[in-house]
Amino acid sequence: MSAEIVIANASKVFGSGSGAVAALQDISATVPEGQFLCLLGPSGCGKSTLLNAVAGFTPLTEGAITLGGAPIVEPGPERGMVFQEYALFPWMNVEDNVRFGLDIKGVDRSEAAVTVDRIVAKLGLSDFRKRYPKDLSGGMRQRVAIARILALDPPVMLMDEPFGALDALTRRTLQDELLRIWAESRKTIVFVTHSIEEAIYLADRILVMTYRPGRIKRDLVVEIPRPRDTASGAFNALKRELAALVMEEQKRFTDAELHGAAVD
Structure with missing residues (x-):
């Protein structure tokens, strides 16, 4: 199966009547097979809603x-999802968590043991395989x-702010690790972020989304060669x-917060 994702006239309304959002x-x-796509925008622009639709949730x-x-129409093994909240089983050690799928x-x-050995080594976890999440x-x-997710080797990886809660140094380390994995595997990646710098550092292409209802404000190809220098002029x-694009939508979000809750 090709790992090309095609989104066609997608709309989502939560609730009904006067309470509809x-x-x-x-x-x-269209997300071509092997592309690293970032969905960028402020809270309330529907980034996670769109990602969850691609996931089948x-x-x-x-x-x-x-x-x-x-x-x-539903979740499937060809799409692996990585959440911000880690979603690990606390009663399982590292290797059991990795082997679960x-x-x-x-x-x-x-x-499975061979696969787990290879993946934990790839991600620098060999010395921690008997440790528990806590x-x-x-x-x-x-x-x-x-x-x-990598143990299951899905052609598509969906990532919802996976590094959002990490400190800057750890975040950059994992960004580099993800880019290395992507360069080796050429999986199709759809990655949600609020961070402009993270989107530019990682993505082949960035979709900037508007505040609710989420629409595509700008579809932009990042032409800066890798590895990317965050201090460069380009x-x-x-x-x-x-x-400038995101702040326009952030202002709309801030104004709208005075009148109701956002959906992200």
Whole structure:
């Protein structure tokens, strides 16, 4: 199956009647196989709603999303999801967490062990494989969450602010690790972020979204060669351009907060 994602006229309304909230409106975009796409915008622009629709967690009100030409109507093993909250099982150690999806799939125990060994080594977790989540730093927990997805080897990775709660140094380390993994595997990645710098540092392409209802405000290809220098003139020129776009929507969000809650 191709890992190309096609989003066609996607709209999502939560609730009904006077309480209805339009989270997404008429979004169309094609994410080619192997592309690293970032969804960028302030809280309330529907980034996570769109990601959850691609994951199959949130059904659309109108429109459709396909993967390799097949409609997405529910979660599937070809799409791995990494959350900001790590989503690890606290009663399982690192290697058990990483192996969990393989056990659910019924993968032979010896074959699963080989896969787990390879993945934990790739992510620098070999010395922590018998540790439990409570004994790990935030960065290490997120490495385990990413390792669990990589063990299943899905062609698509969906990432919802996965580094948002980390300190700056750990965040950059994991960004570099993710880029290394992506360069090796060329998985299709859809990555949600509030950070303009993170989006520029990681993405092939950035979709800037408007405040509710979420629409595509700007579809921008990042042409800065990798590895990217965050202090370069090209990087900072693009950062200023995106900041202006995002701040327009942030102002709309701030104004709207005076009259009701946002949907992200």
